[in-house]
Amino acid sequence: MKSLLSVVFYLASLTALAAPPQRVVSLGGPLTEVIYALNAGDRLVGDDASSLYPPAATKLPQVGYYRAFSVEGVVALHPDLVLASDQAGPPAAMAQLKQLGVKVVVLPAGATLDALEQRVHGVATALGLPDDGGKMVATIRQQVTALTATPSNVRALFVMNRSGKLEGAGKESTADAMLALAGARNVLAAQTGYKPLSAEAALSLAPDAIVTTRMSIDASGGLQRFLALPGVAGTPAARNGRVVVMDDLLLLGFGPRLPEALKTLKAGLDAPSPAAAK
Missing domain, CATH: 3.40.50.1980 (Nitrogenase molybdenum iron protein domain)
Structure with a gap:
C-alpha cells in the first residue's frame, strides 16, 4: 500500500504541473481497458496487439506486442504520454523512449487486487482523472469482496x-x-x-x-x-x-x-x- 500511495502522489504532482495528456499510447491490454473504462478512450492514438477489448481498441494503430513493441511505431504517433506495463519491453526499447523525451509511466502487471488498484490509480492520475480512478477502485473492491464470500472448493x-x-x-x-x-x-x-x-x-x-x-x-x-x-x-x-x-x-x-x-x-x-x- 505504501508503494501505491507513493506512485499516486508522484503522478498527482506531475498532473498538477501540466495539462492532462491528449495523445496517449498504451502498452498492455489491461491498461487499455482501464483507459476506456475511465471514458478516456478518445485520447488513445495507439496501442499494442494485446489490446483486444473493447472492440474500438483493435481499430487503433498498433505498435506491435507490448513485450516487443516498436519504438519507431510509438514515436510516429507523437504521444504526450505512454502508459506501459512493467512487462513492456525489451528494456532497451523502454530506455530509448525515455532518451527521446517521451513521457512514460510504468505500472505493475501483477495479478493481485493491490496491483490492479495501482494500475487504475496510476492510469487515472496520469490522465488527470484521480477521482474517477478512486471510484472505480472502490467499486471493483466491493464487487470482488462480495463474489469471494463463498468458496466453490472445486x-x-x-x-x-x-x-x-x-x-x-x-x-x-x-x-x-x-x-x-x-x-x-x-x-x-x-x-x-x-x-x-x-x-x-x-x-x-x-x-x-x-x-x-x-x-x-x-x-x-x-x-x-x-x-x-x-x-x-x-x-x-x-x-x-x-x-x-x-x-x-x-x-x-x-x-x-x-x-x-x-x-x-x-x-x-x-x-x-x-x-x-x-
Whole structure:
C-alpha cells in the first residue's frame, strides 16, 4: 500500500504541473481497458496487439506486442504520454523512449487486487482523472469482496493449448490467482508458472473441472476436439462435461472487468455437471 500511495502522489504532482495528456499510447491490454473504462478512450492514438477489448481498441494503430513493441511505431504517433506495463519491453526499447523525451509511466502487471488498484490509480492520475480512478477502485473492491464470500472448493485445472501441446498453470500465475479468487483448488499448485503438461500427469490430477481460454478451444479445432485431447479426455472434468471456456483477456487480463470475469468463472465452476443433470 505504501508503494501505491507513493506512485499516486508522484503522478498527482506531475498532473498538477501540466495539462492532462491528449495523445496517449498504451502498452498492455489491461491498461487499455482501464483507459476506456475511465471514458478516456478518445485520447488513445495507439496501442499494442494485446489490446483486444473493447472492440474500438483493435481499430487503433498498433505498435506491435507490448513485450516487443516498436519504438519507431510509438514515436510516429507523437504521444504526450505512454502508459506501459512493467512487462513492456525489451528494456532497451523502454530506455530509448525515455532518451527521446517521451513521457512514460510504468505500472505493475501483477495479478493481485493491490496491483490492479495501482494500475487504475496510476492510469487515472496520469490522465488527470484521480477521482474517477478512486471510484472505480472502490467499486471493483466491493464487487470482488462480495463474489469471494463463498468458496466453490472445486478441484480445478487450468490449461492452455496454443501450439498443440497442453500447458498447465501453477502458482504465481494469473490463472492460479483467478482460481484462488473463485475459491477453487488448483490441482497444479505444487508447480510454479506455466509448464508443459503430459497426458499422464493430467489424468493423475483427476480435476473436477477444467478451465481454459477461447483461443485454446479455437487452436484445438473446437470444444469437442479439445475434449478429445490426450490429457483432457479421460479426466472426470471431461467425462462430466465440466469445462469452463472464457475469453482470454477477460479471464487473464486482471483489468477493470475483474468482477465480471470472477462472476463468470464462479458460475462455470459451480454449475451442475451436464452429465449429472441427465
